[in-house]
Amino acid sequence: LITRLLERTSSSTPCMLTHPTTSLLVLDMRYTNLSSRAAIYLFTTLQHNKTLKELYLNGNSITDEVRDTMTTALRSNCCLEELEMYNNLISADTSQAIVRALQDNNTLSLLWLPDCPEGDQENIKSLQIIVNDNRKSRGCQVKLEIKF
Numbered sequence: 001l002i003t004r005l006l007e008r009t010s011s012s013t014p015c016m017l018t019h020p021t022t023s024l025l026v027l028d029m030r031y032t033n034l035s036s037r038a039a040i041y042l043f044t045t046l047q048h049n050k051t052l053k054e055l056y057l058n059g060n061s062i063t064d065e066v067r068d069t070m071t072t073a074l075r076s077n078c079c080l081e082e083l084e085m086y087n088n089l090i091s092a093d094t095s096q097a098i099v100r101a102l103q104d105n106n107t108l109s110l111l112w113l114p115d116c117p118e119g120d121q122e123n124i125k126s127l128q129i130i131v132n133d134n135r136k137s138r139g140c141q142v143k144l145e146i147k148f
Helices: 003-006 038-045 063-077 091-104 118-139
Strands: 025-027 054-056 082-084 110-112 145-146
Touching: 038 082, 063 091, 091 110, 091 118, 118 145
Parallel strands: 025 054, 054 082, 082 110, 110 145
Antiparallel strands: none
16 A cells, blocks of 8 residues: 555655654565655655654665665654665665765664675675764764665
8 A cells, every 4th residue: 555655646745754643663665566766755755754763675676766865865864773675676886875875864773785796795884884983973872784
């Protein structure tokens, strides 16, 4: 049902994720054939969501097309603690952009990314160290853990 709603909504349509009375804590959309277009709308609404703690998007058809919207959402979202994105069609470059965006995020503690070559995983793990150092210097005690 949520997948169909996301597929049919446009950016001008109010969404349940931004409604003032929404108290949704977990959104599980694993293996629902969620398209990049729907994911873009979902990440757009996450910029203003104040309740969602866990988002599971594994096993969909999400591509690099979500990069800009997703990184913007992760910079500004103040509640999301866990994001699972493995088994999608996201490149190592987009995965690195996602981790870079988390330098401004104090809440996300667990990020599951699509598998990528070992060299790219090492680059992403280096970015993880930078994010955690950045957070620590700001007094944030939430550490980011990245899994593949």
